[in-house]
Amino acid sequence: MIKLTINGKEHNLDADPEMPLLWAIRDMTGLTGTKFGCGVAQCGACMVHLDGDAVRSCVTKVKRAVGKHIITIEGLSQNNNHPVQQAWAEIDVPQCGYCHSGQIMAAVVLLRDNPNPTDADIDVAMAGNICRCGTYLRIRKAIHNAAELQQKTLK
Amino acid sequence: MALLFVSALAMAFSFSTGKTNESEYVAIRGAKKDSVASVKAFQKVYSVLMSPRCMNCHPIGDVPLQGEDSHLHQMMPQRGKDGKGLYAMKCTNCHQPENTPGLHMPPGHPDWHLPPANMKMVFEGKTAHELAKQLIDPNQNGHKDLKKLIEHADDGLVKTGWNPGQGLKKPPLSHKEFKKAWIEWIEKGAYAPAP
Numbered sequence: 001m002i003k004l005t006i007n008g009k010e011h012n013l014d015a016d017p018e019m020p021l022l023w024a025i026r027d028m029t030g031l032t033g034t035k036f037g038c039g040v041a042q043c044g045a046c047m048v049h050l051d052g053d054a055v056r057s058c059v060t061k062v063k064r065a066v067g068k069h070i071i072t073i074e075g076l077s078q079n080n081n082h083p084v085q086q087a088w089a090e091i092d093v094p095q096c097g098y099c100h101s102g103q104i105m106a107a108v109v110l111l112r113d114n115p116n117p118t119d120a121d122i123d124v125a126m127a128g129n130i131c132r133c134g135t136y137l138r139i140r141k142a143i144h145n146a147a148e149l150q151q152k153t154l155k
Numbered sequence: 156m157a158l159l160f161v162s163a164l165a166m167a168f169s170f171s172t173g174k175t176n177e178s179e180y181v182a183i184r185g186a187k188k189d190s191v192a193s194v195k196a197f198q199k200v201y202s203v204l205m206s207p208r209c210m211n212c213h214p215i216g217d218v219p220l221q222g223e224d225s226h227l228h229q230m231m232p233q234r235g236k237d238g239k240g241l242y243a244m245k246c247t248n249c250h251q252p253e254n255t256p257g258l259h260m261p262p263g264h265p266d267w268h269l270p271p272a273n274m275k276m277v278f279e280g281k282t283a284h285e286l287a288k289q290l291i292d293p294n295q296n297g298h299k300d301l302k303k304l305i306e307h308a309d310d311g312l313v314k315t316g317w318n319p320g321q322g323l324k325k326p327p328l329s330h331k332e333f334k335k336a337w338i339e340w341i342e343k344g345a346y347a348p349a350p
Contacts, residue, residue, distance in 0.1 A: 041249040041261050042229070054243035059255045106243035113242055125242035128230040128249075 007075025
């Protein structure tokens with residue numbers, strides 16, 4: 001059995017340590033908010049936080065996550081009220097929505113490390129998250145709004 | 156043959172072959188300064204350092220290179236201050252502790268990174284003369300003295316070049332051949348080829 005800590009909760013899973021973390025998250029714990037996109041670390045749909053780093057869970061093996069804190073989209077906030085989630089809803093960012101768990105997880109890391117990003121910072125930070133619907137302009141706008149929300153929350 | 160002896164080298168270091176630890180690397184016994192042999196060894200070293208497996212992570216810009224044609228890395232990940240990337244685009248977010256199997260999958264190492272922003276250690280575009288001078292300058296080589304430089308041939312991330320991801324070519328020499336040439340270049344005087 002392998003013990004994984006996901007969203008603050010310990011899970012004892014009968015998982016192959018070589019298996020992609022994404023399968024453990026989706027298929028073994030039922031947390032299906034994290035999506036399978038490309039399976040080759042190219043699109044970012046499977047992004048989760050591993051001790052705060054936005055890893056791609058499709059290529060991250062279960063064994064790498066042992067002893068670390070995994071946060072998925074479900075664990076980002078208690079009531080879907082993380083500033084990034086609020087901004088996403090306010091701007092109505094998603095079209096089909098498939099990539100947006102990953103987009104949000106990436107944006108959260110950006111705003112943690114750079115609370116007031118420029119357009120250029122956003123482009124650098126989000127370049128690894130692909131959206132086939134092309135919602136990039138709304139993503140950028142929502143990140144700026146989230147930055148403002150985050151700063152208001154901190155005041 | 157016109158050769159440039161890097162005179163700062165002799166002044167900056169009190170290195171001698173007698174102080175080398177043979178358990179850590181292959182010392183060239185009885186090596187004496189020999190500019191012709193040193194430069195000849197460096198040409199072998201240069202062929203390795205300019206191969207994609209080495210040069211791709213020593214780019215002239217702040218985006219790593221990829222593939223046999225050394226094109227800019229897809230997604231344009233940035234070097235960042237520490238060379239480990241930025242935000243959600245950290246190297247190890249995709250590059251795992253080991254190679255991920257399959258064509259075009261991210262090759263891996265636990266400490267995957269570029270040189271840091273304050274010492275970029277650029278290989279791309281350098282002539283053999285320029286690169287040799289850069290490699291022995293502690294202000295441009297990660298503050299390595301000659302002993303550390305010799306040991307660097309066995310650095311884990313350096314050796315990753317000989318364990319490339321699927322479909323990627325290894326450097327033109329074996330690691331053993333590279334290490335022998337590397338040490339020979341340094342121990343015979345670390346001469347730079349003529350400009």
